[in-house]
Amino acid sequence: LALLDSDCIPVSNGRDILGGDEADNQSDAFSAVLREHIDFKASLLPGDVEKNCFAQSCRAEVDAIYIFFPGALSEKVRICFAAWLAFACAMDDIVETLPSDLGQAAIRDCIEIVQGRPADVSNDTQGHVGDARTQHLTRTLHQHITRHLRQETCEVFFREVCGVMCAHIDEFLFLDGKIPQDLDTYMSIRSRTISLSPFFEVIKREYFPTSWRSTTTWDRLQEAVCSAAGLQNDLVGLERDIKNGEQMNAVIVLMRSQAETGSTDETRSLLARCVGTAVDEHNRMMETVFEQAARILEMDGRDQATSQVVQHIATMARSHLTWCASAKRYMVTLDHDE
16 A cells, blocks of 8 residues: 655644644653543443453544644543544444444434433433434543633534435445446545545634635645544454455455356456456555645645644554554454354
8 A cells, every 4th residue: 555655744843733742741741632532431331441452442533543643632622533533433343233214313313312302212212222322432432522612613513413414314325226336436435434524624624714715725634534543443444344345345346246156266366357457446545545645735824734634634544554453353253163
């Protein structure tokens, strides 16, 4: 996989515009973020608190945010980013077990909660058990984020959260065969379900001049990073997805579109070709990331803040690969008899 070299993106050697970078403060800041995250996750998933891996998983999520965004961000922003990561993973784990109709209903309920219109779903009906769980996750996230971010930042964050949730509805439609089954359609979904846009919009809102928050070039940069990250997940998690019969994977979508009844050798050859196609698409997206980042840095009016935001968004593609290559949720779990 081709990766963007962050050295190609010039950043001032002065004090980090996104916050203090003093080494003495980093350990204290990490501890503060971790404490908040443990409290949040205990509310988000109370049934997990007694598990031996609870504290370890909390730390891993905070570590991931420091991997994703190695530059300095405020504690409040990192607290919210860690919460979003934990929420997105927990939400996926529930929604992917639900049938299409219940899954779509659950997501719509969550969108209403995020938009400030609390859903009223009975917990007495067996069909709504999944809805009640996802509602709890969403309410917990909403309360946590609104406590730490200012109102206008909350508004853009939850707008992007709704976009991610709508993409999960589209995912059900894709699996149901109700929308085109080609790679372009799949990638339009995957680039949103990868759940990076809330990160980017918060960074832009918190640290970016108003006049620079919305341009076509920025949109293209973010879209390319999200697409590259989605393909990274699919490629790193391909073995696990094949083992589990998962259909939402770029390689599997490509194989299904080219499927022919043949021998095992022919199937392996098809798999290799489709992996190659996915890798090529990833590398094309990385080229776009570099091109759009360079274009932004050539635009009039660029300042230190602009360079910092370019670095955080563009290098996300590399840091995300580092994370998903080591994250347990993308690894194959072997049965005891294997």
